[in-house]
Structure formats: structure tokens, C-alpha cells
Amino acid sequence: MTTAAPAACRQENRADGGRARLWAFGALAVLLVLGAAFSESLCPFDPYAQNLSAALQPPSPEHFFGTDRYGRDLLSRVIAGSRASIFGTILLVTLIAALGTVVGVFAGWTGGRLDAVLMRLSDMFLAFPGLVFALAVAGVLGGGLHNAILALAAISWPKYARIARSQTLAVRESAFMKAARLSGSPEGKIIRKHLLPNIAGPILVTAMLDIGTMMMELAGLSFLGLGAKPPAAEWGSMMSESRGLMTTVPWSVYAPGLAIFVSVMVFNLLGDAVRDALDPKMRER
Amino acid sequence: MKGYIGRRLLAVLPVLFGITFLSFLMMRLAGSDAVTEMYSNAGAAVSQEVIDAARANLGLDKPFLTQYFSWLAGLLTGDMGVSHVSGRDVFDTFLSKLPATLLLTLLSIALTVVVSLPLGLVSAVAVSRSRTDRRPRWRRLYAAVDYAVRFVSFIGNSLPNFFVALLLMNLFALRLGWFPVIARGVTIGGAVMPALTLAIAMSAKYLRQVRAAILDELTKDYVTGALARGVRERVILTGSVLRSSMLTLVTLLALSIGSLLGGTAIIESIFLWDGVGKLAVDAITMRDYPVIQAYVVWMAVIYAAVNLVTDLLYLVLDPRIRLGVEPE
Numbered sequence: 172m173t174t175a176a177p178a179a180c181r182q183e184n185r186a187d188g189g190r191a192r193l194w195a196f197g198a199l200a201v202l203l204v205l206g207a208a209f210s211e212s213l214c215p216f217d218p219y220a221q222n223l224s225a226a227l228q229p230p231s232p233e234h235f236f237g238t239d240r241y242g243r244d245l246l247s248r249v250i251a252g253s254r255a256s257i258f259g260t261i262l263l264v265t266l267i268a269a270l271g272t273v274v275g276v277f278a279g280w281t282g283g284r285l286d287a288v289l290m291r292l293s294d295m296f297l298a299f300p301g302l303v304f305a306l307a308v309a310g311v312l313g314g315g316l317h318n319a320i321l322a323l324a325a326i327s328w329p330k331y332a333r334i335a336r337s338q339t340l341a342v343r344e345s346a347f348m349k350a351a352r353l354s355g356s357p358e359g360k361i362i363r364k365h366l367l368p369n370i371a372g373p374i375l376v377t378a379m380l381d382i383g384t385m386m387m388e389l390a391g392l393s394f395l396g397l398g399a400k401p402p403a404a405e406w407g408s409m410m411s412e413s414r415g416l417m418t419t420v421p422w423s424v425y426a427p428g429l430a431i432f433v434s435v436m437v438f439n440l441l442g443d444a445v446r447d448a449l450d451p452k453m454r455e456r
Numbered sequence: 457m458k459g460y461i462g463r464r465l466l467a468v469l470p471v472l473f474g475i476t477f478l479s480f481l482m483m484r485l486a487g488s489d490a491v492t493e494m495y496s497n498a499g500a501a502v503s504q505e506v507i508d509a510a511r512a513n514l515g516l517d518k519p520f521l522t523q524y525f526s527w528l529a530g531l532l533t534g535d536m537g538v539s540h541v542s543g544r545d546v547f548d549t550f551l552s553k554l555p556a557t558l559l560l561t562l563l564s565i566a567l568t569v570v571v572s573l574p575l576g577l578v579s580a581v582a583v584s585r586s587r588t589d590r591r592p593r594w595r596r597l598y599a600a601v602d603y604a605v606r607f608v609s610f611i612g613n614s615l616p617n618f619f620v621a622l623l624l625m626n627l628f629a630l631r632l633g634w635f636p637v638i639a640r641g642v643t644i645g646g647a648v649m650p651a652l653t654l655a656i657a658m659s660a661k662y663l664r665q666v667r668a669a670i671l672d673e674l675t676k677d678y679v680t681g682a683l684a685r686g687v688r689e690r691v692i693l694t695g696s697v698l699r700s701s702m703l704t705l706v707t708l709l710a711l712s713i714g715s716l717l718g719g720t721a722i723i724e725s726i727f728l729w730d731g732v733g734k735l736a737v738d739a740i741t742m743r744d745y746p747v748i749q750a751y752v753v754w755m756a757v758i759y760a761a762v763n764l765v766t767d768l769l770y771l772v773l774d775p776r777i778r779l780g781v782e783p784e
Binding site for chain 1: 722
């Protein structure tokens with residue numbers, strides 16, 4: 172068949188394209204994270220300085236996104252808000268991936284009754300309504316972004332626990348694990364050196380693909396008033412603060428909305444690229 | 457079969473106890489209760505005696521465990537108590553909010569299927585043709601079609617639903633005036649915008665899943681074989697491919713229906729849609745414990761039902777599982 176050769180070529184081209192994509196979106200994501208890290212020096216104005224005489228201005232060369240109802244520069248507030256959204260999300264995803272992996276590996280490795288109890292527990296958290304959790308956490312610890320992160324973490328870790336558990340079960344019985352056990356390696360070392368590196372791939376892919384979703388969930392909690400609270404510059408709460416101004420000053424809603432949209436898109440694209448690079452079988456053809 | 461369903465239902469019980477206990481505990485730890493919230497909103501200072509009497513009236517002065525077990529006993533006898541805020545029966549309140557959420561669920565799922573199934577199919581067929589068509593120009597065209605569909609799905613996947621809600625509200629309600637900004641009662645017209653908001657995010661997700669599932673089928677040997685025997689593509693698509701990729705779609709739909717039936721707190725509160733999600737948000741802000749508990753029970757029931765239904769659907773839709781053959 173003559174089609175065999177071009178198909179193989181295309182396959183290779185796609186692999187190269189995948190590498191390039193990984194670098195491009197990785198660079199964009201790093202740019203976003205750096206922007207969030209140095210947000211204070213990037214803001215053209217003080218994001219909290221009110222100037223009522225300059226309130227509700229449309230976008231202009233001076234105020235790129237215009238100003239909000241207190242005359243605060245919206246571009247500065249969007250830049251300042253990147254810290255809460257981007258760092259908050261990365262912290263959240265790291266937290267749930269780590270917690271879920273520990274629980275899942277523990278359950279899968281030990282097996283037996285403990286496994287059943289841990290999995291039942293994770294079922295419970297999966298079925299638990301996130302809102303009730305968020306509010307209770309906000310009530311106990313006070314509101315704020317940190318507690319919204321805790322609330323989301325509490326209901327999101329079971330997904331990782333399930334992946335880690337099934338991966339552990341699959342890897343545990345493989346020949347190299349038996350060899351490691353036969354050669355007398357201590358259990359802790361087997362888990363660290365042999366098990367974890369072998370189950371890290373799917374967990375990393377899930378985590379990367381989760382960043383975008385979690386960013387939207389976190390902003391959503393703030394939008395409902397259960398996360399970051401005004402006057403804090405956070406994209407979700409900024410949108411909820413100015414939703415009444417949608418008809419008169421639409422940019423006060425568009426600016427933070429676009430910021431979420433762009434960040435989520437960059438992290439989603441990066442997540443796809445990481446998945447394609449790490450696991451060609453999961454690639455979307 | 458009956459034994460299987462029975463065992464599955466029994467396995468739900470610990471989860472049900474666990475999460476109702478947890479939510480009970482958490483709301484108590486959160487401090488405040490309906491009485492405090494009510495009087496703090498009343499403005500005027502209220503004497504401690506009045507507060508104590510109101511709390512004793514609602515049983516909030518009893519020890520925590522007593523409260524939980526009396527609630528549990530009530531639940532088992534079908535009595536979910538009365539709302540601490542409105543004084544109405546919790547079960548009736550809940551039932552009265554259910555039609556709105558059901559309507560929203562049905563409408564948004566229907567919209568999602570109508571959008572994502574054809575687009576996913578088009579995208580998958582375009583990919584497969586972009587690989588096999590002999591004419592290079594057509595190959596590029598097919599690839600472009602797939603690219604365009606995926607691009608749209610990507611945009612939809614990256615938009616937060618509350619942003620979509622605000623954009624739709626601005627466009628259709630405020631500028632064009634096609635739909636009311638806030639629905640008056642539970643009507644189809646009022647449900648269109650929230651359903652559209654939900655459907656945009658879901659379609660974007662399903663589009664990719666449908667595309668992947670159909671593409672997966674299209675690359676199987678039986679399709680090549682049928683094509684070689686001269687069976688028309690359309691016949692293969694509707695006869696075999698669509699049917700076998702239904703399994704993926706139906707499982708996903710079951711999960712979505714589950715989460716939609718739980719009420720979508722953000723969307724329902726933005727559009728002031730009087731469903732279960734908004735009821736939960738309101739109950740939580742007013743610390744209306746019995747209503748919160750009812751919501752938690754509802755979520756647990758949905759979770760269990762969705763798990764059971766997807767398992768049964770597999771049984772029905774995949775003959776290999778039904779006949780006891782190991783799927784590959």
C-alpha cells in the first residue's frame with residue numbers, strides 16, 4: 172500500500188508538532204505564572220487606590236480596560252488578581268494531587284479492609300455537595316480564598332485517590348516489582364523508587380488537565396461570595412462585584428472574564444500537550 | 457440481577473450515613489444557626505431569653521448527637537422536619553423546587569445532545585476522510601473542518617459558566633430583549649438562557665468525547681472490512697458506529713444528568729431560577745439546617761442512582777458484558 176509511508180511520516184510530524192506545542196504552551200503558562208509572581212510591579216496603577224472622580228471610565232490609552240465604580244484601574248486589578256487565581260489554583264491542584272496519591276497508593280498497596288474503608292471514604296467525599304463544604308469551611312475558618320481552596324480540595328482529592336489506587340494495583344503485580352521485593356528492598360524504598368515513578372504519568376496528566384477546571388471552580392466560589400471577598404482583587408469576585416454594571420460599563424465584567432478565559436485556555440492547551448507527550452495512547456487522533 | 461441491585465443499594469447506606477453526619481457536624485462547627493441569622497438580620501437587639509426560647513423551640517439547644525439521631529430517626533420514618541426559616545415542611549419545600557431543576561436538566565441535556573452529537577460526528581468523519589481521501593485539496597478541507605469544530609469546542613471548554621451566563625444575559629435579555637432577565641415562574645422561556653449556558657459548557661466537553669469515541673470505532677477493522685465490501689459509509693455510520701459509540705455518550709450523559717439534578721448553584725442563582733441549587737444556596741446562607749440536610753440526602757441519592765444506572769446501562773448496551781464475555 173502506498174499510503175503506509177505518508178501515514179508514518181505524518182505520525183512523525185505530529186510527534187514533532189507535539190514537542191513544539193509542549194514548549195509553546197509551557198512558555199505561555201510560565202509567562203502567566205511569572206506575571207502573577209511579579210504582579211505588583213507590573214500594575215500600572217495601584218489596584219486598590221480609589222479615585223471617584225475617574226469612576227466608570229471606558230477603556231482609554233491611560234486605563235486600558237477602563238475603571239470600575241470606585242475609579243480603580245481595571246487593568247491593574249486584573250493583573251493583581253492573577254496572583255489569587257493562578258497561584259491559588261496551582262496550590263489547590265498540587266494539594267489534591269498529593270493527598271489523593273498518598274491515599275490511593277496507601278489503599279492500593281495495603282489492600283484488604285483498609286482499602287475498602289478508604290475507598291468508601293472517598294465515595295463519601297465525592298458525593299458530598301461542594302457548596303455545603305465551602306460554606307462550612309468559610310464558617311469555621313472565616314471566608315477568604317484560602318478557605319475556598321481548602322473546601323475545593325476536600326471534595327476533589329478522591330479522583331486522584333482512585334487513579335493512584337488503580338495504577339498501584341496494576342503496577343504492584345508486575346515482574347519488576349516482584350523482583351524488587353525478592354531482592355529484599357525495604358517496602359518504603361520500593362514504593363518511592365519503583366512504584367511512584369511508574370504511576371506518576373497518569374496523575375500528572377490528570378493534574379495538568381485539572382488546572383483549567385479548578386481555576387473556574389475557584390473563581391466560581393468567589394463569584395458566589397464564598398471565596399475571595401471584595402475589595403480583594405480576584406477575578407471571580409470582581410465579576411460578581413460589577414455584574415450590575417454589565418449594560419453601562421461592560422468592560423468591568425469583560426476584563427476579569429477574559430483574564431479567566433485566557434488563563435484557563437493556556438493551561439488547558441498545556442494540559443493537552445502534556446498528555447500527548449506523556450501518553451501517546453491517550454492522544455486524540 | 458435483583459441480588460446485584462440489592463447489594464449495590466446496601467453499599468450506599470454507609471455513604472449516606474457518612475455524608476449526612478459530616479454535613480450535620482460541619483454546619484454545627486460553622487457556628488451560627490437559623491435563629492442567630494434571623495435575629496442578626498432583624499436589626500434590633502433581641503434579648504437572650506427570646507433567642508434561647510426560639511432555639512429551644514427548634515431543638516437547637518439539645519446536644520449535637522441527640523439532634524443528629526433524632527433527625528436520622530425522622531428521616532427513616534419519612535419525616536424530614538420543618539424549615540427553621542419558613543416553618544414549612546422540608547420535604548414539600550424540596551418537592552416544590554424540583555420541577556424547575558428537572559425542566560432545566562431536560563432542556564440543557566437536550567440542547568447538549570442536539571449540538572454535540574452532529575458536530576462530533578462531523579468532526580470524526582472529517583478526520584477519517586482527511587486521512588483517506590485521494591484528493592489532497594479535499595484532505596486539507598476535511599482537516600480544516602475538524603480543526604474548526606475542535607477550536608469551537610476549545611473556546612467553550614475554557615469559558616467559565618458564570619461568564620457565559622452574564623454574556624448571554626447581556627446579549628439576549630438586555631440588548632435584544634428576547635428573553636426575560638429574570639424568569640417569572642417556571643416557564644420554558646425563562647429556562648432557555650440558563651439551559652443554554654449549561655449546554656455550552658457541556659457541548660464543548662461532549663463534542664470531544666463523541667469525536668474520540670466515533671473515531672475510535674471508525675479505525676476498527678470491521679469498518680475497513682465493510683467499506684471494502686462496498687457497504688456505504690452512511691450505512692456503516694448509522695448502523696454500527698453510532699450504536700457502539702453510544703455507550704460512551706450515555707455514560708457521560710448519566711453523569712451530567714446527575715450533577716444537573718443536584719442543581720447548579722451558580723447558574724440558578726444568577727438567573728434566579730427557583731430550583732434545588734438556589735434552594736441550597738439560600739438554605740446555607742440562612743443556616744436552615746433541615747433544608748441543608750435534605751439537600752445533602754438528595755445529593756447522596758443522586759450519586760447512588762447515577763452509579764447504579766450507569767452500571768445497568770452497560771449491561772443493557774454492551775452485549776459482551778450481558779453475555780458474560782470479557783470485554784477487551
